């Protein structure tokens with residue numbers, strides 16, 4: 311059994327897991343013919359959103375695996391719980407899954423992003439992981455009236471894994487609504503990862519990622535993100551408050 315331990319940060323669930331355990335878990339789901347197991351990524355921004363949105367939080371509670379994706383979540387785990395978590399990004403796990411899939415023949419469907427982004431991301435993945443079986447793909451702007459045919463297309467692809475890139479919370483609500491009609495074994499919500507994989511939007515260089523400054527890099531590239539990143543100081547404040555209360559035995 312994969313080594314996964316669920317913890318809570320500011321009462322939001324998150325899994326203490328490393329990349330190899332996460333990959334082991336995905337393979338277990340495929341081997342055991344699981345259904346409707348979904349994997350989501352958690353970062354500081356998501357933690358703050360889930361505190362405000364109980365319906366979305368419920369979907370996260372039910373996730374099979376919640377990746378410690380952001381540096382803020384790691385800092386909070388260290389400060390509040392004294393835990394040194396490994397960082398497992400959504401795009402990192404996706405790469406690992408594609409690598410295993412190319413070696414073991416798992417079938418993949420990729421849903422989300424603009425048509426050109428989706429197409430280019432699929433070509434890049436096929437180039438990077440020779441032999442991978444991407445048995446279907448679709449852009450992420452399918453209307454509600456076309457959903458039946460998308461569901462049919464996904465089932466006909468016999469995909470074991472569905473990568474879904476609609477951004478959050480759209481992808482989580484889509485999984486909740488449509489997974490009962492699908493035969494997919496594992497879903498992974500990958501947000502904007504196809505934009506990076508297609509080459510359209512550059513991921514932060516690895517040195518910047520290691521320094522924990524990815525948020526700053528993204529902010530400089532996309533100043534509009536300030537509206538989303540404004541939650542970080544508030545998050546740090548809440549984490550410090552929680553640490554203080556814990557120290558005093560208040561919580």
Ligand code: UDP
Nearest residue numbers: 422423424450451475476477478501502505
């Ligand atoms: N997207 C989509 N369909 C929609 C809305 C969004 O496919 O109806 C895609 C969009 O093209 C982009 C991704 O979802 O590729 C959202 O990226 P973002 O970085 O906002 O997601 P996050 O990782 O922050 O959840």
